[in-house]
Amino acid sequence: MGLKSKDLLGxxxxxxxxxxxxxxxxxxMKLVIASANKKTSHLQGKSVxxxxxxxxxxxxxxxxxxxxxxxSASANISTSGSSVNKGESLLDTARTIDMMGTDIIxxxxxxxxxxxxxxxxxxxxxxxxxxxxxxxxTQALLDMLTMYxxxxxxxxxxxxxxxxxxxxxxxRSNAIGLSKLGAKVSVYGPKTMMPIGIENxxxxxxxxxxxxxxxxxxxxxxxxxLERQQKSLFPSIAEYAKFYAITPEMLALAKPDAFLMHPxxxxxxxxxxxxxxxxxxxxxxxxVTNGVAVRMAVLYLLMARRNQL
Ligand code: CP
Numbered sequence: 001m002g003l004k005s006k007d008l009l010g011x012x013x014x015x016x017x018x019x020x021x022x023x024x025x026x027x028x029m030k031l032v033i034a035s036a037n038k039k040t041s042h043l044q045g046k047s048v049x050x051x052x053x054x055x056x057x058x059x060x061x062x063x064x065x066x067x068x069x070x071x072s073a074s075a076n077i078s079t080s081g082s083s084v085n086k087g088e089s090l091l092d093t094a095r096t097i098d099m100m101g102t103d104i105i106x107x108x109x110x111x112x113x114x115x116x117x118x119x120x121x122x123x124x125x126x127x128x129x130x131x132x133x134x135x136x137x138t139q140a141l142l143d144m145l146t147m148y149x150x151x152x153x154x155x156x157x158x159x160x161x162x163x164x165x166x167x168x169x170x171x172r173s174n175a176i177g178l179s180k181l182g183a184k185v186s187v188y189g190p191k192t193m194m195p196i197g198i199e200n201x202x203x204x205x206x207x208x209x210x211x212x213x214x215x216x217x218x219x220x221x222x223x224x225x226l227e228r229q230q231k232s233l234f235p236s237i238a239e240y241a242k243f244y245a246i247t248p249e250m251l252a253l254a255k256p257d258a259f260l261m262h263p264x265x266x267x268x269x270x271x272x273x274x275x276x277x278x279x280x281x282x283x284x285x286x287x288v289t290n291g292v293a294v295r296m297a298v299l300y301l302l303m304a305r306r307n308q309l
Contacts, residue, residue, distance in 0.1 A: 002304030163222030
């Protein structure tokens, strides 16, 4: 039991068996979250620190709640209010946190590969909470938990992902993880937002939103990440919404029991109209709940690995 590595850096590093172990453990953690007490002692006497160089609501809060529900001492550090703003390097910052006896450091950073860079220098386990445009493994795991609660198997399931593919670490982690479990992933977005070589991750590049969504078992919209664009990659928001949004008509092309996902935060009226965000097929709020359960499972399995070491 437990993960093979000291760290959780990406879906690339996880085997299919490890992914399933995380999902099965998260299902148990959902029972803890639903209980009156919301307390386990799995992390009692342990410490968890979140180190965020980028903004976050869901990921950071769900890790904080997950570690508190499991009884750990937890603390947060972000760029504002820390010595990062005095110019302290990433490695010095991480080592400082490590030397205070921290067991697990959860890090979000705007540079791809930042968690992979610090992990070998630290005794603490490092969890990637999103690194640049590379990966966001715990988001993919919570997306997969939401699917797993509806699918008997991932094998052969059609997953459609539409939106800003280029900037999305969520699509990369989902493509890698879902392919490992035998699902078929199709992606679609403006050609200017399609990374070169994305098909090497085992995904199909669709010809249109309709082609991407047709007969899908699950449909995921992605946020247009305006904050990562140096220059505009499409003519206007209105045209993006007209040609690339998941409208009710597009969603109707998926299988009748298909469901709609979005990692959040959402630009209402851009990648999705509010009517789709709030429709009966939407499981976006469930994804948020599953985020806490998956992060509890990750902390539990990393600590199991540390106890073995
Ligand atoms: N999905 C996601 O990572 O959301 P936050 O940026 O709010 O953490």
